[in-house]
Amino acid sequence: MRRRKKKDGLVMGELAIQEQSDIDISLASQQGEVLSDSSASVSQRRRGHKIVTIDLKAQFGRVQVLRGINLEIKERSITAIMGPSGCGKTTFIRCLNRLHELTPGASVTGRVILDGEDIYSPKVNPVLVRRKIGMVFQKPNPFPTMSVYDNVAAGLKLNGVRDKAKLDEAVERSLKLAFLWDEVKDDLKKSGAALSGGQQQRLCIARALAVEPEVILMDEPCSALDPTATAKIEEAIFELKKDYTIVIVTHNMQQAARVADYTAFFYLGELIEYGNTEQIFENPKNELTERYITGKFG
Amino acid sequence: MPRLMDMGLSKLTNVILQMAELSKKSVATSMEGFRNGRTVIDQIYQWSEELRELEDETNELATEIIARYQPVASDLRYIEACLAISNGFFRFGRYAYDIAEVLQMFGDLSNCEKKIVEETAATAEEMLQMSIEAFLKRDVELAKKIKLMDDIVDTNYREHIGRSMNDPKGDLKCVMSTTLILRYLERIADHADYIGDLVVYITTGFRVTNFRKSLPLGQEQQTTGKKAKLQGKPQPFYDGKN
Numbered sequence: 001m002r003r004r005k006k007k008d009g010l011v012m013g014e015l016a017i018q019e020q021s022d023i024d025i026s027l028a029s030q031q032g033e034v035l036s037d038s039s040a041s042v043s044q045r046r047r048g049h050k051i052v053t054i055d056l057k058a059q060f061g062r063v064q065v066l067r068g069i070n071l072e073i074k075e076r077s078i079t080a081i082m083g084p085s086g087c088g089k090t091t092f093i094r095c096l097n098r099l100h101e102l103t104p105g106a107s108v109t110g111r112v113i114l115d116g117e118d119i120y121s122p123k124v125n126p127v128l129v130r131r132k133i134g135m136v137f138q139k140p141n142p143f144p145t146m147s148v149y150d151n152v153a154a155g156l157k158l159n160g161v162r163d164k165a166k167l168d169e170a171v172e173r174s175l176k177l178a179f180l181w182d183e184v185k186d187d188l189k190k191s192g193a194a195l196s197g198g199q200q201q202r203l204c205i206a207r208a209l210a211v212e213p214e215v216i217l218m219d220e221p222c223s224a225l226d227p228t229a230t231a232k233i234e235e236a237i238f239e240l241k242k243d244y245t246i247v248i249v250t251h252n253m254q255q256a257a258r259v260a261d262y263t264a265f266f267y268l269g270e271l272i273e274y275g276n277t278e279q280i281f282e283n284p285k286n287e288l289t290e291r292y293i294t295g296k297f298g
Numbered sequence: 299m300p301r302l303m304d305m306g307l308s309k310l311t312n313v314i315l316q317m318a319e320l321s322k323k324s325v326a327t328s329m330e331g332f333r334n335g336r337t338v339i340d341q342i343y344q345w346s347e348e349l350r351e352l353e354d355e356t357n358e359l360a361t362e363i364i365a366r367y368q369p370v371a372s373d374l375r376y377i378e379a380c381l382a383i384s385n386g387f388f389r390f391g392r393y394a395y396d397i398a399e400v401l402q403m404f405g406d407l408s409n410c411e412k413k414i415v416e417e418t419a420a421t422a423e424e425m426l427q428m429s430i431e432a433f434l435k436r437d438v439e440l441a442k443k444i445k446l447m448d449d450i451v452d453t454n455y456r457e458h459i460g461r462s463m464n465d466p467k468g469d470l471k472c473v474m475s476t477t478l479i480l481r482y483l484e485r486i487a488d489h490a491d492y493i494g495d496l497v498v499y500i501t502t503g504f505r506v507t508n509f510r511k512s513l514p515l516g517q518e519q520q521t522t523g524k525k526a527k528l529q530g531k532p533q534p535f536y537d538g539k540n
Contacts, residue, residue, distance in 0.1 A: 254368050281370040283503030293370045295301050 050075040050215060050245040051096060056110035058091050058100055065091045067269040068110065073215075073262075078237060078246045080260035080277070082253060084297065087266040089249045093217040096247065097133035098126040114215070131159075133215040134208035138223055140200035142192030142207070148175075149188040151203055155211040170210050178206035179236040198229020205236060209244075216240065218248040222255060234259050253293055257281050265289045303367040310359050310380050314387070317352045318430040320345050321390035325426060325486060328397040329419045332479065335408060339398040342391075349391035356384035375503060379496040383433065386489040386496075390426060393482040400478045410472035415479050418454040421447055422483040425490035432497045441494035451487035455480040 051073040058066040066088045073079050081089045094100040095108050098119060112119045119129045142151045152171045153161075161167060171188070175181040180202040184190065192203055201221055208216055218237070222230040237246060237259050250256050256263050257277060264274040265286070273286040284290045291297050324345045331338035360377050363369060369377055401407070425444050432441040458480055462473045495506040 253370065257370070282374060284371050290371050294373050295303070 048075045049073065050115065051247075052111075052113040053092075053096075054111040054113065056092070056095060056112060057108070058088070058095050059107050060103065061105040065269050066095070069266075069271050071264060071271055071274060073245060073247060075245050076241055076243065077261040078241050078248060078259050079262045079264065080256035081247065081249045081264050081266060082251070082256050082292075083266035083272075084292065085251075088269040089266050090219055092266065093135075093219060093247055093249055096215070096217055097130050097135060099130070099135070101126075131211055132213055133217060134211065134213035135217045135219070136201070136204050136208055136221050138220040140197055140204055140224065142195070142200050142203050144191070144193040146192055147189045148184050148192050148195070148203060151192040152206045152210045155207060159211065171206075174206040174209040175203075177209050177236070177240060178202040179232055179239070180206055196229070198225050198232055201225060201229070201233055202236060205233070205240075209240075213244070215245045215247065218246065220249055220251060223251060230255070253281075265292060267292070301367075303363060303369060303373065306359065306363040306367065307373065307376065310356065310363065310377070313352055313356050313359065314380055314384055314433070317349055317356070317384055317387035318433070320349055320352070321387040321394070322423075322426055322430065324349070324391045324394035325397075325419075325423055328394040328401075329416075329423070331398055331401050332407070332415060332419075333412070335401075335406060337402070339395070339402050342395050342398045346391040346395040349388045353384045353388040356380060372500070372503075375500050379500045382496055383493050386429075386493045389489050390486055393486050396482045397479050400475050400482075404471055404475040407472065407475055410469065410476060414454055414458055415476055415483070418451055418480055418483045421450050421454075422487045422490070425451075425487050429490040429493035429497075432494055436497060436501045438498050438501050441497040444491050444494035448487050448491045451484050455484045 049072045051071075053069050053071045056066055056069040056071075057064065069088075069092060081092060083089050091100055096112055096119075100106050100108055108120065110120075114129070114132065117124065119126075143154060146154065149171055150157075152174050153167045156167060156170055161170075172181060172185075175184060180199060183199060184195070184203075192200065195203060201224075205216075205221075221237075222233050225233065234255065237248065240246060241261070248256075248260065260277045262274065263277045263280040265272045265280070265284075265288070267288055273280065273284060273289040275285070279285075280289065281293065284293065324342050327338050327345075328342055330336065360381050363377060367373075425447050428440055428444050428447075431437065432444070458476060462468055462477065465473075498504055498506050
């Protein structure tokens, strides 16, 4: 006789209905270096996967930090990566835009397929990869000597855009997307360093958005911010997923629970569990995940 | 090392166990009043009020734990289930009070046939006890057994109504009091069944009610007698001959 209303995720609604992550990894891995027109690419796009990692391993010298990560990141969604310190979260996202290899002694094996194309293919220019996959770091790092306007326009200027109208349009659009426009529009000449910590971080998000990336990686973007600034960043992130694919590394599990559609749990360089956020936080399948998120770890 | 949240969870468990004890006592006492014709309403009212207060305490504790510790996974499931379970125990107390009120209203029932009520009460009380044990031991198998017993109580209730509707010579006082008491016992059995479902949820994360809803109609009917009656073609109690 009991009646219960249908239970939907509080925030996610339609997104809580997890698609079957059934991309044929073996098929993708059998393709040639450039997969743009391959069947794997079509399959990947059709099923909404923006990035697929296949047996991704990363080392610092002899130390293996990632031990073969197979993960499919859904397009236009927020994926949170959580896990204890040293589990490889940051290294993982740094492998997604080829930043990891810039560290002396660091190396990567395996594949990272972005829109059907392996970004580690010799034919691929890492600079172009980084333009497609923007990044926001833990500590807000605006260019300190530049104005708010120049901070946002810097990437475009580096790419040769000189048209003032185009730059103005891009700066306004990016600042609006980062939920910062209303707070800085009256004084765009102000130094980026003069903003508050939360505003600086949103400025960094705007800077990343200005070059029109498709994916935004965020490495603990709120860990240096107070709750109000954190809430603003989270609102911005939530809005951004309409057009962007977002991967966020966070130590704050509540943050993952609040904003992410999908959550991955890493431990000792391995992917332990990946699923929709509601499932991970209500009913994790893996004992390690359960122990980590309930604080019974170690 | 115990977590800070564990203190809160342990307090919550203690309140639930207090409620379990009190609600069991209330139902047993109301049935004793039925068997012996003893007035029990005042005592049961007092217990039922205590249960109400304990339910409020459960709500406050659960809210505090959520606010302080943001529980997830098995902790969150436990707290969610405790809120529903405490309401179940409160309901047991209320139904025991309702039975006591029937005894008060109808007075002497010594001439009434008591067998069906006693049988049904024995089953309902056993289900209540099983629900407490299942909760204490997180015993999923025991929780599943409760569901099977629910059909006995439902059948007794419905058969009694069917018989009474077709028996114009029946003693109205006996018919009405028996009907009401059986109805309250049927509700008690239902709540024991729900507590069993919640034990399954705490332990496995599996929501039994969602599972039921996901089944095709025919199969869903087989899961409980009640569902079958609700969704199958209703059978009239009264055949219109009298």
